Amino acid sequence: MAAYKDVFGARTTLESAYGPIRYYRLATLAQHGIQGLDRLPFTVKIILENMLRHADGELITEEDIRSLANWAPGKAGSSNAEYPFLPARVLLQDFTGVPAVADLAAMRSAVARMNGDPRKINPLVPADLVIDHSVQVDTFGSTLAFQRNVEREYERNSERYALLRWAQEAFDNFRVVPPGTGIVHQVNLEYLATVVMTRKDGDETIAYPDTLVGTDSHTTMINGLGVLGWGVGGIEAEAVLLGQPLYLLTPEVIGMRLTGSLPAGTTATDLVLTVTQMLRKRGVVAKFVEFTGPGLSQLGLADRATIANMSPEFGATATLFPVDAVTLGYLRDTGRDAKLVELVEKYTKEQGLFRTDESPEPLFDDLLELDLSTIEPSLAGPRRPQDRVALQDLGKTFRSVYADRLKTEQAEVAAASNGHKKGVSVEVGGMQTQVKHGSVAIAAITSCTNTSNPSVMVAAGLLAKRAVERGLSVSPAVKTSLAPGSRAVIDYLSKADLLPYLEALRFHLVGFGCTTCIGNSGPLLEPVAEAIQDNDLVVAAVLSGNRNFEGRIHPQVRASFLASPPLVVAYALAGTVDIDLTHEPIGTDINGDKVYLRELWPSQEEVREVISKSLTPEVFAQNYAHVFEGDENWQSLSNTTGTLFEWNPESTYVREPPFFQNMSSEPAPVKDIHGARVLVMVDDSITTDHISPAGSFAAASPAGQYLQEHGVQRRDFNTYGARRGNHEVMVRGTFGNIRLRNRLTPDKEGYYTVHLPDGEQTTIYEASERYQKDGVPLLVIAGKEYGSGSSRDWAAKGPLLLGIQAVIAESFERIHRSNLVGMGVLPLQFRPGESKESLGLTGHEVYDIQGIEGELKPHKEVTVKVTREDGSTFTFQTIARLDSAIDVTYYQNGGILLAVMRKLLKG
Structure with a gap:
């Protein structure tokens, strides 16, 4: 990365245990007439420091700094400003990280073919990849x-892992945490994150806030540690890896003020489900949330991380908990170096980034208030994480949601002496048991959301201990699992002598990674x-996860139903969700006495005592000593x-991506598009889930046929996520969503289209192959909000490989528009008031797109000439959604990866 400049004269010295360290002091801006910095949200201050440090008069100007420094509530809605943001590092998980690594490896191969030095291709900012999704x-x-699941994991994924193992050795600035270590977000929280980072700049060392983007939506968990970070798609992550900025709109920051403290019998999970419900109701999509108020001091770091983790569930970009005394305590407790902890404290206090109960409360665009003493035991479900259900209402909610399916049995239920339908007898492991409506089929202590939190994990162990001592057991029909976020969890549960009790209820360790929560x-x-x-x-499934969309688990x-780990154990013991555990017994002990949840639930004092004895800095130091x-x-x-x-042409998991094949040192001039056909015509709100392949796939699908042709048995198909490399x-799965409605095939859902002009109905992939063979460029025509939903790299990569050169839509989701440009696909927007309907487009026409050649500039009007089937023609104007000069450069280069690669080669 280039050396830092000092446009504002803000560079000053901080004395630390590491010696003198230089930093860019925000308070210096007051000397330039900027006031009120102490009332800015901490989120805005972190972004402002990033811009101040990188200000060079070109990428980031003095005007940009002044604009953001004068942030005020309500300004975001009236501002079209975009601010360059350069995260300090990138965090990857294996599903989304493999394509990024494959692209970097392919860039090296391309450079070698051009007789260049492939060692020039490296991440330009530090990157960590944690293998946890497989x-x-x-x-x-x-x-x-655990052993058998790890063996099966390597059987399925050794080809992918070989690529990552190679990258670990081949690249500078790139580290890999191997399988069986932990979940990416917990490893980040316990080890990777430093809160304050340093790097050399000439002979000096510069300190700055730890910031990041990650290729997993729950990257936001790290905000609980005061580190600003959020999830992005693979293309944005690759851009950051290669030294390119992200562009942020003026931040809209919603404050949440906490007072009071959590009552006995509640957990951080109960709190997070309440917060999720509140913020989803308020509407915080694409906004920043920041916590404030005296109640923060009553909230442990792991509890904060639990809330921050759920940002995607309530739609926020990130949910920041500012650095304070609790943050410093967590850094010490997890074995961080004492010099680092001292630097974090000194730096954040000097920068006005350290919160105390006496600090001036920031101004926010809106402020919500929550009294922690009002929190009650809760779950969420049965289909969405924002649908909070009070513990006593779970059975009633279950019966209400599935009333249509259960109504035929109402008479049977009424006649039954115990008020419940008699179950279906099954034999499992030589034991007879019953399965019925409401039975718990899966009980999983899983997911980064809760397994990072010692208070709820210890509570689960203590509840299991009491249950075992009372002679309770879990039905063999329940699939139980324990998948902690890091090895430290098993160590402190073992040290507290709680693991044997969890195992007695069949909550055995199954792996360290994302399991049930991601399906x-x-x-x-x-x-x-x-x-x-x-x-x-x-x-039902009861899991300590963060997502429970229908069919996902x-x-x-x-x-x-999402629940805290102790409630997961409780419902495994009860064997059903059709129950009120606040009044009904959870089971019967060995003496025939009824056992109630309140008798098993540990007190907060008991939990704290166990944690104080079993959770020491040495636990974390030992576990992370050889983490790579x-x-x-x-x-x-x-x-x-x-x-x-060494690319294996026979591999069905990792192939050399074609984006750099036959690449020239200089880009060819962009040209108008002639004789294009429509491959897909869709309506409003087409999401990246409709475009990008995800989940499992059928044997009859183009992807399934491809694998079978390459000798892969159906049982070994794995998922699109595992085969992203x-x-x-x-490409065979692009637009492969079974619910896609393509107007060219109105009688069919899924991956179908019509090949023109012959009108033959076929798959989208097969039609694209025929068009590309004949040299016919392709288009997508869409309605409003094209590409909404999660950012996915293959939602842009897949269309490019299908031969799609442009997408014409009424509007685009912001990040997906950027991703299309990043892959060299031209986003064109209908003029206001116009649409495919108003223009009478059917998708059967031939299209010429004129005005791309010559001087191409942001928001240039581009003419689309349409030739109908009867030979008549007409034209309409569109706006090229190349929104900035850098967008134009990317498009002219065929995408961001080619643009950056050419720049590196010249450098």
Whole structure:
């Protein structure tokens, strides 16, 4: 990265245990006539420091600094300003990280073909990749579960892992945390994040806030530590890796003021479900949330991280908890270096980035208030994380939501002496049990949201201990699992002698990584699956996760409820969600006495006592001492050395991406588009889920056919996520959503279109192959909000590989528009008041797009000439959504990756 400049004369010295350190002092701006910095939200101050440090008069100007420094409530809605933001680092997980690494590896291969030095291709900012998304719960309820799941994980993913193992050795500024270590966000919280970072600038060391973007939406968890970070798509992450800025609109910051403290019997999970409900109701999509108020001092760091983790569930970009005494305590408790902790304290206090109860409260665009003493035990579901349900109402909610499915049994329920439908008998492991409506089929202590939080993990262990001592057990029909976010969790549970009690209830360790929460729950036991299928039962999952969209957890489990880890154990013991655990017994002990949840629930004092004895800095220091080394499986991977990656043309997981094939040192002039056909015509609110392949796929799909042709059995298909490193799979799945409605095939949903002019109905992929063979450029025509939803790199990469050169829409989701430009696909916007309907477009026409050649500038009007099937023609104007000069440069280069690569080669 280039050396820092000092446009405002803000560079000054801070004495630290590391010696003198230089930093860019925000208070210096007061000397330039800028007032009121102490009332800015901490979020805005962090972004402002980033701009002040990088201000060079070109990328970031004095005018940009003044504009953001004069931030005021309500300004965001009236401002069209965009601010360059250069995150300090990038965080990747393996599903989304593999394509980024494959692109970097392909860039090296391309440079070598051009007789350049491939070692020039490296991440320009520090990047960490944590492998955590590939473990599945194939084996559970056994002390062998972890070992067997790891073995199966390597069987499925060794080709992908070989690429990452190679990258670990080949790239500078790039570290990989091998499988079986932990969940990316918890590893980030416990080890990777430093709160304040340093780097050399000539002979001096510069200190600055730790900021990041990550390729997982729950990157926001790190905001609990006072580190500003959020999730982005793969293309944006690659851009940051290669030294390019993100562009932020004027931040809109919603404050949430906390007072009071959590009452006995509640957990951070109960709090986060309440916060999620409140913020979703307020509407904070694409906004920043920042916590404030005296109640913050009553909230532990792990509790803060639990809330920040859920930012995607309430729609916020990020949810910041400013640095304070609690932050410093957590850094010490997790074994961070004492010199670092001292630097964090000194730097943040000098910069006005340290919060105390006496600090001036920032001004916000809006302020919500929450009294922590009002929090009650809760779950969320059965289909959305924002649908909070009070503990006592769970059974009633379940019956209400699924009333249509249950109404045929009302008479049977009324006649039953216990008020519940008699279950279907199944035999599991030689034991007879029953499965019925409301039965808990999956009980999973999983996900980064809660497994980073010692208070709820210890509470789960204490509840299990009391249950075992009372002689309670879990039905063998319940698929139980324990998938902590890091190895430290197992260490402190073992040290507290709580792990044996969890194992006695069959909550055995199944892996360190994302499991049930992302759908990696693995198969149900066959007798249970058959009973559900044959009797059309509505069964439930209870998990300590953050997402429970219908069908996400398991295709046979219709109801999914998010809950704290101790409640996961409780519902596993109860065996049903059709129950009120505040009044009904959870089970019967060995003496035949009823056992109630209140008898098993540990007090806050008990939890704190266990944590104080078992959770020490040494636990974290020992676990992270060799965090990048990996086990023997990792060490024995082949094809992992050398400057260039050895691409295997037979691999079905990792193939050299084609974006840099036949690349020239200079870009060819962009040209108008002639004779284009419409491949897909869609209506409003087409999301990246409609465009980008995700989840599993059928054998009859183009992707399924491709794998079978390459000798892959159906049981080994894995998912699109696991195969993101193979563009042949991904392009075949683009626009492959089974609910896609393409106007060219109005009688069919899914991946179909019509090949023109012959009118033959075929798959989108097959039609694109025929068009590309004939040299016919392709278009997408859409309505409003094209590309809404989560940012996904393959929502732009896939269309490019299908031969789509432009998308004409009424409006674009901001990040997806940027991603299209980043891949060299031209976004064109209808003029206000015009649409495909008003212009009478059917998608059967031939299109010429004129005005791309010559002087191309932001928002240039581009003419579209349409030739109807009868030979008549007409034209309409569109606006080229190249919104800045850098957009024009990217498009002229064929995308951001090619633009950056050419720049690196010249450098």
